[in-house]
Amino acid sequence: MDAMEKLSEHLRSRPVELERSQKEGKKVVAYFLGDYVPTEIIHAAGAAPIGLVHGGDPEALDASTHAIFRYICPFARAQYGYWVLKNQKYFQMFDLLVSPTTCVNLRRTTDMYNFFTDKPIFKLGVPQPFDGDRAVNYFKGSLELMKEKMEGLTGNKVTDKKLREAIDLYRRMRDLLKKISELRKSPQPPITTTDFVWLNHAAHLADPKFMVETLDSLYQELSKTKGPERKAPRILVSGPNIAMGDYKVLDLIEDCGGMIVVEDIAEGVLFYWENVAPDGDPIAALTDRYLMKRPNCAFVRPIIDRHFDFIHNLAKDFAVDGVVWYQLRLCETWSIESYFIAEKLKKLDRPYPMLKLESEYDVSDAAQLKTRIETFVDALRVGSR
Amino acid sequence: MADVYKDFMELCAYEPQEIDKELPRLKKAFDRAGLTEEDVKRGQGRLVDLFQCDQFRGMRLFMGGWVKPFVDYILSKDEGKVRLFVELPQAFMSCFLGAAYYARKDIVSGLPTMTLMQVMGAIFAKIDNVLEWAEAGCMPPGLAHCGCNQLKIGVRGLGIMPTADLFMSCGAYCDEAAKADEALQQLFKERVYWLNRPQDEPWDEPVAQGRRLDAYAEGHIPLREMLSEVVGVEVTEEMLKQNFKNYVELYAENRKLAIVRAFADPQPLRGAAWASVWMQVMCNQGGGWQDYRMEAQRILHQEVQAKIDRGEGVIPKGAPRVMYAAFLPISTPEFGRVVEDAGVNLAGAEDLGTMAIDPVQMGAMMDLMPGTMLFALIWLANPYITVPGRAQGMIKAAAEFNLDGVLFCPHFSCRIYGSDFVMLKEAFRREMPELPVVIVDTDIYDRRYYNHEQARTRLESFAEVVKTAKAAKEAAKV
Numbered sequence: 001m002d003a004m005e006k007l008s009e010h011l012r013s014r015p016v017e018l019e020r021s022q023k024e025g026k027k028v029v030a031y032f033l034g035d036y037v038p039t040e041i042i043h044a045a046g047a048a049p050i051g052l053v054h055g056g057d058p059e060a061l062d063a064s065t066h067a068i069f070r071y072i073c074p075f076a077r078a079q080y081g082y083w084v085l086k087n088q089k090y091f092q093m094f095d096l097l098v099s100p101t102t103c104v105n106l107r108r109t110t111d112m113y114n115f116f117t118d119k120p121i122f123k124l125g126v127p128q129p130f131d132g133d134r135a136v137n138y139f140k141g142s143l144e145l146m147k148e149k150m151e152g153l154t155g156n157k158v159t160d161k162k163l164r165e166a167i168d169l170y171r172r173m174r175d176l177l178k179k180i181s182e183l184r185k186s187p188q189p190p191i192t193t194t195d196f197v198w199l200n201h202a203a204h205l206a207d208p209k210f211m212v213e214t215l216d217s218l219y220q221e222l223s224k225t226k227g228p229e230r231k232a233p234r235i236l237v238s239g240p241n242i243a244m245g246d247y248k249v250l251d252l253i254e255d256c257g258g259m260i261v262v263e264d265i266a267e268g269v270l271f272y273w274e275n276v277a278p279d280g281d282p283i284a285a286l287t288d289r290y291l292m293k294r295p296n297c298a299f300v301r302p303i304i305d306r307h308f309d310f311i312h313n314l315a316k317d318f319a320v321d322g323v324v325w326y327q328l329r330l331c332e333t334w335s336i337e338s339y340f341i342a343e344k345l346k347k348l349d350r351p352y353p354m355l356k357l358e359s360e361y362d363v364s365d366a367a368q369l370k371t372r373i374e375t376f377v378d379a380l381r382v383g384s385r
Numbered sequence: 386m387a388d389v390y391k392d393f394m395e396l397c398a399y400e401p402q403e404i405d406k407e408l409p410r411l412k413k414a415f416d417r418a419g420l421t422e423e424d425v426k427r428g429q430g431r432l433v434d435l436f437q438c439d440q441f442r443g444m445r446l447f448m449g450g451w452v453k454p455f456v457d458y459i460l461s462k463d464e465g466k467v468r469l470f471v472e473l474p475q476a477f478m479s480c481f482l483g484a485a486y487y488a489r490k491d492i493v494s495g496l497p498t499m500t501l502m503q504v505m506g507a508i509f510a511k512i513d514n515v516l517e518w519a520e521a522g523c524m525p526p527g528l529a530h531c532g533c534n535q536l537k538i539g540v541r542g543l544g545i546m547p548t549a550d551l552f553m554s555c556g557a558y559c560d561e562a563a564k565a566d567e568a569l570q571q572l573f574k575e576r577v578y579w580l581n582r583p584q585d586e587p588w589d590e591p592v593a594q595g596r597r598l599d600a601y602a603e604g605h606i607p608l609r610e611m612l613s614e615v616v617g618v619e620v621t622e623e624m625l626k627q628n629f630k631n632y633v634e635l636y637a638e639n640r641k642l643a644i645v646r647a648f649a650d651p652q653p654l655r656g657a658a659w660a661s662v663w664m665q666v667m668c669n670q671g672g673g674w675q676d677y678r679m680e681a682q683r684i685l686h687q688e689v690q691a692k693i694d695r696g697e698g699v700i701p702k703g704a705p706r707v708m709y710a711a712f713l714p715i716s717t718p719e720f721g722r723v724v725e726d727a728g729v730n731l732a733g734a735e736d737l738g739t740m741a742i743d744p745v746q747m748g749a750m751m752d753l754m755p756g757t758m759l760f761a762l763i764w765l766a767n768p769y770i771t772v773p774g775r776a777q778g779m780i781k782a783a784a785e786f787n788l789d790g791v792l793f794c795p796h797f798s799c800r801i802y803g804s805d806f807v808m809l810k811e812a813f814r815r816e817m818p819e820l821p822v823v824i825v826d827t828d829i830y831d832r833r834y835y836n837h838e839q840a841r842t843r844l845e846s847f848a849e850v851v852k853t854a855k856a857a858k859e860a861a862k863v
Contacts, residue, residue, distance in 0.1 A: 067811075069804050071529040071797065101584040104560045104800040111772045114588055115808045125585030125597075128556065128563065131604065135581065138600045142585065299560045301579045302567045330529045332561040332800070339523035340571050358528065 003218035004195065007202055010210055015089035017207075018048055022093065027154050030094035032079065032109070033204070033241060034102050035270045035294060036126050038143060038286045040166040042098070043208060044158045045150035050090050051204025052079055053267060055243025058361045060085060067112045073331045074360050075243055076105035080112040083119075090205070096153055098146065100124040103299040103333065122149045127291070129301050140287040147283070163282040169208050170276065176215035177203065177272035183222055184261045185318055190225040193237070193260035194250045200267045201244035232259035233321040233380035238311055238341070240298065240327055240334045241266040249326045249357060252370050258377040262318040264311055270294060298333035307337065308344045315352055322380045323354040324373070330360070353380065390415075393425045396438045397449035398681075407456070414459040418501075418545050420509055428508045435507075435718040436658045437699075443685020447662050450678055451503040454495055461493040462547035467616050469494040470549035472566075473533050474559050474801065475580075477632070479670040481608070481760050482553055484628035486672025488618040495670040497546050498537045502830060503661060506716035515539035516831055523568050529798040532716075532830025534565035541573050548575045551615045553608060555580035557764070559801045578611055580604045582764065588771050602761035609757055625756025629763075631671035633747045638682040639666040640740075645690060647733040647786045650706070651698020654689050656721035656731030660713040663734060700730045705789035705848075705855040708782060710735035710809075711802040713794065716832045723841050724792065727848035731792075738782025739775055772805050776812035783813070783820060789858070790821040790851035792844075796829035821854045823847040 018028050027047040031037035042049035054060075060081030061074055067084075068077055082091040097119055099110040113119050125142040127135035147158050177200065183190055199218075203211050235258045242250065242265050253260055263269065274293040277285040296307040315323065323345060327334045338356050345352040355376040359365055390412060394404045415425070432438040438445045461468050469482040469492055476496060483494045505512045519535035519542065520526045540546045552575050556563025569575040581604050583597040613619045639662070646654055662685065669678055692698070707729050713721045721731055750759065783791060791813060795803035806824050813822045825843045828834035 067807055069795065069807065072800060072804055104558055107558065107584065108800065108804055111805060111808065115772055115811070123585040123587070125583055127581045127583070127600075128560075129579035129581050131579070131581060134600065134603055138581065138583065138596070141596055298564065301554070301556065301563045302570060302577070304567055304571060332528070332530060332798075333564040335525070335528050335530065336523050336561070336564045336568055340568070 003214050003221060007199075007206065007211075007214045010206055010214075011202055014205055014207075015093065018050070018093060019089075021048065022095070027095040028093055029096045029098060029150070029153070030090065031098040032100060032102075032106050034100060034106070034266050034297060036100035036102055036290055037098050037124060038146075038290055039208070040163060040170050040276070040282075040286060041143065041147050041150055041158060043169065044162040044166040045147075045154045046156040047095075047150060047154050048207075050094060052082075052090065053201045053204045053244040054078070054082055054088050054090070056246030056248065056361050057081075058363065061361055064112070067116055068108060071330050072108055073103075073105035074328045075241060076103075076109045078243070078361065079106070079109045080116075083113070083117060094119065096149070097121045098124055100126045102126050102297065105331070122146065128299060130292075130303070135291065136287055139291045140283060143283050143286055160282055164278070167276045167282055167285065168278065169212060171278060172212045173203060173208060173215060174272040174275050176212065176219055180215065180219050180222060181262065181269070181272065186226070188227040188229055189259070189261060190222040190227045192254065193263055194247055194254065197242055197247075197250065197263060197265075197268055198244070200271055203271065204267070230259060232257055233377055234259050234261045234319055235380075236260075236262050236264060236311065236315050236318065236320040236323045238264040238323055238325050240331055242326065243267070246361065248366060249324070249359065249369065249373075252366065252373050253324060253377070256370065256374045256377045258324075258373070258380070261320060262314055264296070264314060266297075269314070270296070298337040304337055304340045308341055311341060312345070312348070320352065322376065323352050324376070325354055325356040327356075327358055328360060329358040353383070389422050389425050389429075393429050393432075396429055396432045396445055397452045398442065398445035399449060410460060411452075411456050414456040417459055418505060419514065420505070420511065424509045424511055427510070431508055431510070431718070435655065435722060436661060437655060441654070441658075441685055441688045443681055443688050444658055444662075446677070446681035446684060447665055448508070450665050450674070450681060451500055451508075451661070454493075454674070455500045455504040457493050458495070458497040458500060458546050466491050466493045468492075468547060468549045469551050469553075469612070469615070470497055471553045472496050472498045472537050472562065474557050474562060475553070475555050475764070476668045477764055478553050478555065478760070479668055480628050480632040481605070481625065482551070482612060483670030483672040483674075484624045484756070485612055485616045485620050487624040487627055488613070488620045489616045490673070492616060492672075494672065496668045498533060498540060499664065499668050501536060501540055501546065502533070502715050503664070506830065507657075507661065507718050510716070510832075512536065512716060512830075513833065515543060515545070516833075518542040523572075524565070531559075531561050531798045532828060532834070534561050536830065537565055538568055538572065541569065548573045550576065551611060552577045553580070554578065555582050557582045557801075558584055561800070576615075578608050580608065586771065588773050598758075598761060598765060601765055602758040605757035605761055622756040626751060626759065628671040629756060629759045630751060631675040632669055635666055635669050635671075635675065635678055635682060638679060638686070639663065642682065642686045642689060643733055643737060645686070645693070647706070647737055649689070649693050649698070649732070650704070650730070651696065651702040652700040652704070652730040652732065653692035653698045655699055655725060656709065656713055657718035659731075660715070660721070660734065661718075663736070664712070664715070700725055701728060704728050704730040705851040706730045706732035706786070707790045707792050707851060708733055708735060708737060708779070708786070708788050709792045709794060710779060710806075711795070712829050714796065714827050714829050714832070716830055717827070717837060719837065720794070720827060720840060720844075723844045724848060727845050729790075729848045729851060732786065732788060733782075735775075735779050735782065737786055738780070739778030772808045772812075775805070776809050779809065780813060780816045783817060788820070789855040790823070790847070792847060793822065793824040794827045795824065796827060797831075797834040798828070819854070819858075821847070821850045823850065
């Protein structure tokens with residue numbers, strides 16, 4: 001896949017390229033994941049949006065221990081740990097960090113940046129309950145403030161025209177990701193989910209125009225290709241997030257003979273499944289997409305029934321045999337949610353088995369995870385739908 | 386057998402005629418909670434040893450202020466009462482729901498889980514089965530689920546306490562609390578209202594303003610309407626104001642004793658006793674409980690002052706005075722006793738500096754705002770939302786009260802009150818490097834999360850450190 005190779009090359013040179021453009025006055029704006037930060041606004045202000053997508057590294061957790069206790073989610077701790085380690089340039093180079101007020105774990109990470117670094121931070125106010133107009137108005141107000149902040153940072157006015165252009169660019173990116181994703185509905189998917197998740201990670205780091213061109217070429221390539229013929233149980237992976245570098249569970253599922261065909265995670269369907277409306281007030285369109293149309297996030301209250309419906313529909317659309325719930329240990333809201341999703345999947349007329357896995361970026365649990373995944377995949381084979 | 390219960394009730398300030406009337410109710414409630422005669426005997430000992438109920442009528446009243454609503458909560462459904470519940474961390478909102486008392490008297494409102502924790506945890510040391518019920522379901526062990534939230538679920542699952550007619554949830558900055566409230570909705574079909582507490586304050590904004598205040602206050606309006614619908618009579622803005630006033634008045638009384646106690650030398654009131662009093666004030670639902678608690682507060686104040694005047698204390702005179710944060714473990718009141726036995730005065734909690742409620746300021750606002758807005762304002766004034774806000778408050782208190790050390794006892798699994806102690810310790814190191822600050826892992830709710838004997842070793846070492854530091858400070862003055 002030439003397009004993937006070109007993208008890898010682009011990502012390798014991306015930090016250097018960003019540093020160069022910073023010297024020429026361009027601003028780099030980092031943001032925490034979870035799909036609440038409209039990159040369109042950052043792009044429209046002429047800044048480079050960079051998602052802090054890295055994780056999976058126990059060293060980053062160790063590096064955070066001087067600042068926080070262990071019972072904060074490993075992904076959140078790692079987001080600060082990389083700043084301490086200084087081995088990921090993205091964590092050092094940004095001119096502003098946009099931190100959405102989502103889960104308490106990432107809010108604590110924001111506190112660590114505030115307390116131990118001199119990095120400027122913008123807190124993006126996210127309402128937790130789905131309470132209709134109040135939530136919409138509050139989030140819309142937050143996006144207006146973010147727009148002002150970007151204008152102040154870059155000195156560039158974010159006009160409606162620029163914002164619509166940015167929306168259009170990201171619309172194309174999401175459309176292409178969704179088209180590629182849907183190729184996995186085939187019995188012989190032309191792309192593995194590990195590769196597909198990596199593409200989603202790349203979308204948070206790459207130059208968006210380059211990303212769209214790459215995805216376009218890749219889609220052309222993949223739509224003419226068939227994957228290997230395999231008799232493998234088709235699996236949906238659900239959970240809060242899978243960071244760039246945290247591919248352990250995805251790899252183990254494939255190694256154990258499972259075939260992941262769709263992922264219900266922040267760096268997957270959450271990013272591309274729903275798009276921003278191309279017309280009307282652009283801030284209202286962004287509010288609608290980033291707050292109301294998004295499928296899930298466990299800190300939102302209440303969300304379980306809505307999330308279950310989403311998973312169930314995905315499972316039907318992608319002809320799934322079973323669900324693997326993968327979450328990081330100590331992620332408290334997803335842990336509670338997993339119980340109810342599993343119960344609801346069990347009670348369907350045609351139930352879906354669900355395996356819940358937790359990990360903490362620890363290499364030592366791979367063998368235990370493998371045993372559990374193997375057993376699950378074998379059971380799915382026997383009881384294939 | 387009855388004498389055991391009667392003795393226990395006397396230690397909780399039940400009046401003689403009240404004992405005769407209430408004994409069957411208390412026994413019924415205790416039976417449902419799985420509390421036996423043996424437990425009640427043990428509880429008597431703890432009321433004396435840890436909560437000084439033999440020395441202070443005020444403490445007896447306050448312990449009754451837990452036990453009496455505990456019975457009410459358990460029996461509320463049997464007795465046909467309207468049930469209006471909240472839980473931590475939004476303790477203050479009990480006062481919002483409690484305002485319904487002015488519309489209808491047969492309501493039971495407040496924080497049943499906190500009450501259960503104080504009774505079954507602090508007095509009887511018997512809550513593990515409640516935690517285990519939640520662990521067997523949606524809050525498994527090993528994943529740092531909060532004991533408070535597990536109790537909320539377990540207590541309903543075991544049928545100890547009924548569900549609410551209206552459960553007010555906001556989670557504030559605790560996501561797990563709000564998620565556990567969704568679990569209540571899923572498991573027990575409980576009616577839950579979630580408030581959106583905006584959390585995007587800049588770090589230098591001490592009290593949330595502008596759109597944050599407006600949005601939060603706006604969320605209280607449908608809650609008031611829902612409350613009115615549930616109780617069947619309109620709960621007016623004036624009723625909310627009245628109960629808000631109740632809350633502020635009780636807090637102001639409590640604050641006076643907090644200051645007296647912080648400077649007391651020798652210290653007559655133990656840390657565990659004070660922590661229980663403070664928590665009851667924070668969780669005050671007002672309404673029908675207001676006069677009772679105001680009386681308890683005034684009596685305790687007089688009694689403590691009298692002991693101070695007589696130079697009587699349970700901690701030796703001249704002992705180092707220490708601030709603790711966030712809370713002493715409720716389920717293990719022995720924790721504070723270890724420090725005190727090692728000769729350290731637990732002079733006060735972090736709220737000496739971090740509580741943003743200013744009764745005078747609040748009183749002045751009372752006439753300017755609707756009740757819903759007042760509630761929004763007071764909750765948004767909470768300093769825990771930002772680490773710098775909390776650190777500044779604590780450092781200010783350590784200086785103002787001339788404290789000799791700080792004991793951080795973070796409760797395991799708490800992402801809000803517990804997880805930032807490393808940063809808070811660093812804040813002290815930057816601002817007051819000479820002040821000993823120690824972190825001792827514990828848990829406010831679940832004694833299984835820490836080892837009491839390990840904690841003892843660390844607490845005894847901490848006591849030595851603060852004594853040495855105090856001696857050095859005094860020597861330097863000379």
